[in-house]
Amino acid sequence: METVADEIDDWLGEKGIRFERSVAKPGRSGRVWTVDYQTYLPQRTSLIFLLATGSRAAARRVTEHVVAGLYDLSHLKARPPQPCFVSLFDDTEDVWQAEDFRLVEALSSVARWSRPDELEAILRAAREG
Known part of the structure; x- marks a missing residue:
């Protein structure tokens, strides 16, 4: 059975x-x-956190874990190449x-x-600033 992560792998590959x-x-x-994906395009690098669960009870824990990771990694935005953070x-x-x-x-950015x-x-957007 293909997971959503496998679908994303395929989609990223199809989009080059x-x-x-x-x-x-x-x-x-x-x-x-552990960041689920790091993408590389000429205009920007992105760090993608995948929020995926089949359980409404687990959804908030998944969200709070990602928020903690985004906050703890926010220092990466202070130096080049400033990555775009994406919650997918x-x-x-x-x-x-x-x-x-x-x-x-x-x-x-939310996707x-x-x-x-x-x-x-979001991934192809020109870097702000």
């Missing part, structure tokens, strides 16, 4: 977006975080609540897997 999966990044706390929700399962999206949107064109626009 170079990527690495399960990339270890040290946080300012000293903890090492697997919204094919109806487990997410509005506050899950609000929790991550202050720290990252929904049901709308891959929006994810592509």
Whole structure:
């Protein structure tokens, strides 16, 4: 059975977006975080956190884990190549609540897997600044 991560791998390949999966990044706390994807395009590098669960009960824990990772890794934005942080929700399962999206949107761009064109626009956007 193909997982959503496998679907994302295939989609990135089809779009010609170079990527690495399960990339270890040290946080300012000293903890090492595993980022689901790091993508490389001429205009920007992105770190993608995949939020995926089939359980409404687990959804908030997944969200809070990603928020902690985004916050702990925010020091990476202070030096080149300043990565874009993306929280990618697997919204094919109806487990997410509005506050899950609000929790991550202050720290990252939010994308929904049901709308891959929006994810592509975020990844291909020119670096701000």
